Amino acid sequence: MPPVTERLEADLAGLARARTLLGAGELVAFPTETVYGLGADARQGAAVARIFEAKGRPRFNPLIVHVADLDTAERHGVFGTDAMALADAFWPGPLTLVVPLREDSGLSPLVSAGLETVGIRVPGGGVAQELLRLFDGPVAAPSANISGKVSPTRAEHVLDGLDGRIAAILDGGPAEVGVESTIIGCFDHPRMLRPGGLPAEAIEAALGRPLAHAPVGDTPNAPGQLASHYAPGAPVRLNVDSPEPGERLLGFGHVHGAALNLSPGGDLVEAAANLFDHLRRMDARGDAPIAVSPIPDHGLGRAINDRLTRAAAPRP
Numbered sequence: 001m002p003p004v005t006e007r008l009e010a011d012l013a014g015l016a017r018a019r020t021l022l023g024a025g026e027l028v029a030f031p032t033e034t035v036y037g038l039g040a041d042a043r044q045g046a047a048v049a050r051i052f053e054a055k056g057r058p059r060f061n062p063l064i065v066h067v068a069d070l071d072t073a074e075r076h077g078v079f080g081t082d083a084m085a086l087a088d089a090f091w092p093g094p095l096t097l098v099v100p101l102r103e104d105s106g107l108s109p110l111v112s113a114g115l116e117t118v119g120i121r122v123p124g125g126g127v128a129q130e131l132l133r134l135f136d137g138p139v140a141a142p143s144a145n146i147s148g149k150v151s152p153t154r155a156e157h158v159l160d161g162l163d164g165r166i167a168a169i170l171d172g173g174p175a176e177v178g179v180e181s182t183i184i185g186c187f188d189h190p191r192m193l194r195p196g197g198l199p200a201e202a203i204e205a206a207l208g209r210p211l212a213h214a215p216v217g218d219t220p221n222a223p224g225q226l227a228s229h230y231a232p233g234a235p236v237r238l239n240v241d242s243p244e245p246g247e248r249l250l251g252f253g254h255v256h257g258a259a260l261n262l263s264p265g266g267d268l269v270e271a272a273a274n275l276f277d278h279l280r281r282m283d284a285r286g287d288a289p290i291a292v293s294p295i296p297d298h299g300l301g302r303a304i305n306d307r308l309t310r311a312a313a314p315r316p
């Protein structure tokens with residue numbers, strides 16, 4: 001982990017440095033018009049895993065992907081009529097659209113926590129726009145705070161929690177909006193998933209009809225409860241040192257006979273980056289039960305175990 005967090009001014013040199021660090025898989029906090037985000041290259045699994053590590057997040061919530069414009073957004077998600085109308089009306093701005101994930105999205109599966117949808121937004125705010133144009137790729141970013149703390153609206157807030165845990169912060173002054181983006185699900189009837197900086201009334205006016213409200217329990221903060229949440233078809237058994245006959249081992253660390261290994265070297269960042277991809281690949285290869293090696297329950301291991309516990313829970 002980087003011991004010193006670089007403070008970058010939002011000038012040409014600072015933006016160029018931020019781009020270089022993001023490209024190298026490092027974490028860079030940056031201002032948007034809502035709150036400061038903790039950014040990583042959304043295509044690099046290990047970089048995305050480091051976001052959860054830096055935030056001390058015990059679970060893998062899906063992350064919002066930030067892009068410079070609608071054309072770029074369409075490389076990653078599928079925009080139907082409603083999503084298109086909202087993007088046209090409000091981007092750049094404090095609105096996140098959750099849309100079906102494109103199969104060729106190029107994003108790390110950790111970004112959407114294994115869901116088949118992806119949250120995308122084109123932020124307003126000059127500095128975010130300049131950075132995203134310069135970087136020319138998708139930036140995954142949750143709010144740049146330690147897990148469980150309030151979202152940061154100034155560079156100092158970010159440093160309070162994350163100094164020494166991230167490579168750099170791009171200082172763009174105070175965020176104008178100060179609350180997070182409004183999140184609208186556009187995978188069926190457009191629905192409100194999180195109220196935020198863009199009022200529901202404005203969204204309903206642009207759609208020409210009322211929004212649906214997310215069903216009880218279907219909150220974006222509890223992705224494990226989302227109807228579309230991914231669980232493998234095969235049964236899953238955890239903390240297995242030696243698999244039963246007929247079980248396939250999803251390994252961790254130095255184990256023999258694993259069908260796939262989350263991290264042969266026992267690296268939790270690598271394991272997190274591989275988790276959703278490996279679960280899907282095990283699933284695609286058959287329906288024999290999946291046994292999973294013990295994963296240490298510290299750092300990112302807690303988030304990995306949380307997700308695996310959900311995958312292993314009795315099915316409805």
Ligand code: TXA
Nearest residue numbers: 034036037061062063117118119142143180181220221
């Ligand atoms: O204003 C904002 O939205 C800020 C700035 C940095 O963009 N970001 C932000 O991210 O608030 P975060 O991670 O703190 O909150 C994102 C929310 C989470 O509750 C997450 O579960 C939800 O978005 N989310 C992201 N992708 C989703 C998806 N595919 N399905 C459902 N919920 C999703």
Ligand code: MG
Nearest residue numbers: 142143144151
């Ligand atoms: Mg947050």
